[in-house]
Structures are given as C-alpha cells and as structure tokens.
Amino acid sequence: MKRIEALQIIAEHTGELPVVVTCAASSRELAAVADGPNHLYLLDAMGLAGSVATGIALAIADTSMRKVVTIEGDGSLLMNPNVLPTAGFLRPEKLVMVLLDNGVYGATANLPTYASSIDLGALAEASGWTVHRTADPDGLRGELETVLSLDGPVLLHVRIEVGNAVDVPKLLEDPVVLGRRFQDWLAARITAPVGAVR
C-alpha cells in the first residue's frame, strides 16, 4: 500500500474528526487527496504532530468531539519519541495516532530510519498504548473503524511502501490560515458540558 492510498482511506474515515498531520509528503499527499478544514497540516515542526494532537485530546476531553487523529511517519515519530511515554502517562482517551511506517525518511533520499529494524508499535505498547497493526487497504479500513471506537491512547501501526506520490503540489498556504480554519472548524463542533473548565 502506498502512502497516498493509505491517506485516502484515512480521510474517508475521519471527515468529521480533527486530524493533525506531520510535515512534508504526508501533509502534501493528504491535502492532494482530501483537503478540508478539519486537517491541521504541520508545515514544519517535524516530530510535533503527536504532541499537538495530545494537547488537543486533553483540550477536548470534556467536549462532544469524539477523537483527535494524528497521522505520523516513522521518521517524524523518531524525532520526538517522547510522545509515546507522555501519552502513556497522561492517558488522553481521545488520542488516536495512525503511524504510516515505511522505514525510511521519504523526503531525504529514502535514507533508513530506525524503524527499518525497530518495531515502533512495540515501543508504543511498552509505553502503555493500545496498538493495532495492518499493512493493506482492507485491513486499514477495518482497523480504523476499530481504533476509533477504543479508549486512547491508541496507535494504528500501518506498514506502507517506500516512495512518495509524484506530481503532488507543495503546500504553500500561510500556517496562520491553516491554523485558523482548523480552529474555526473545531470550535463549531465542540460543545462543553455546563460546569466544565472554561
């Protein structure tokens, strides 16, 4: 399964959820297949998607929003693997991470990441996450349905092929615009119960 195929399937299952996606090819390819205001594209800040999603998961804990989904790559997760023990400790119930793992740094000549020999799903399990795994489109569809119904933190570890989609345009939007449309989209959908913190 190519990354862009996986992203298409993820987008089909997360149209009504906030989605935080890591930088470079992951953001570009998601925007190319299914752009939407529920997508927060991190244009840089490599490794921060999981932390940002953790913050959003904590912020929406008392609201009607069901989940927040973050799409990470193996190279990006390895830039900030702290996200795994942090969420294992804080236990944000609404946090779902979909890890698209091809074992290489796709933006930098496919140089290998540690994930070529280290099981990042096992790392998440050791940190207290619930981990599901898949490597094909039908499996991804089914596992997405499953993980979106579980209490977080949940990691869906998806093995994908090496390689970026060709002819995908760069994301050249102002991050302020991207952040604001995401914020407005989320604000219109979260309702805090009476008496909740602010």
Add this chain to the structure above:
Amino acid sequence: MKGHSVQPNSYAASVARGIWAAQVDLVGYVPSVSVAPVISALVETSGGTSGRSRTVFPLSREEEAAGVLGALPLAGKFGAIVMQDNGFGNALTALTTFNLAYHLPLLIVANTRGGLGEYNSMIHTFSRHAPALLDRVDIPVFEIDRRSAASDWEAVVTEAGVHAQMTFRPAVVLTHFWNTDGKAA
C-alpha cells in the same frame, strides 16, 4: 513534592497565583529545583498530589511542552509551561515553527540559571544567552528578580498571559529566584 506545602506569601506561590489568574486551563511542566515550589503550589491549588492534578502535569522535554500546551488554543483553551531557561535550547524549533508560525498564544514561566547564585560551572553557557535568543526569534521576554515584591511577580505573570493572548504568540516570563525566598540553583 508530596506533602510539601508552599507558603502562600512566597514568590513561588505568587507565580502560581499569577498563572491561574491568567485564565490558564492546563499547565505542563519540566521540573527544575527553582520551580519545584511553583509546581507544588500549582498542584496544590488545583486539587492534586504527587506532582500532578487534573490540570497540572509533567512533560519530559520542553519541545513537546510547546506542542502539547501550544495546541490548546486550537481547541479554544489556553496553556502554560513552567520550565527552566536552558530548556529553550530544546524548544526553539517548536516555538518558532509551530507556536509563532501558527499564531498560538502560550504563557511560559521559566526560572533562570547560570547567573547570581549559580553553582554549576557550565550552565551559563546557554542560560546567559536565553533572553537574547528569545528576543532574536521575536518572543517577548519579561524578566523579574529580587528587586520586586512577590505581588509584582504575580502581576507580571498574569499580564504576560494576557499579552500572549492579545498578541497571539508565546510570551515568556524569566524568573530570577536569587535573593528571593526561593532557590536560585
């Protein structure tokens, strides 16, 4: 931290009051000896124990704190980080390419190291430059020290939070604990 009650008139307790008065929803911290009493006060005043409450929690590194607490405004909330100034070295990329780039307000209260009262022979090599580095990346810094009362520290922390929200970016309060009732190092 369990069982250590913080004196209500102390500088640490004042900083904690200032953070809450800034209408902060969640506080993440990366510990330091100087801010341990601040963290204790935050935990105590939010009904927690052992370094954690429903709204105050530890994080293992400053850059992830910038991500976790910095993301709150995306969901209509406001966060604060309590940390030590040498952690800005870990956090600069996150602070610039996330918090600043996406115009996300964030209150950061950091104790200083490497100056008066320091015992460590090398920490000044980073901490001495922290204010200039933050200024260089356009993050406003407000410094407070022994020359102002604890009540002033409280007011500065609160107003820095207001400033962060007004200007849609992080704002940093650097607290010099030397010669106050707190520990400098």
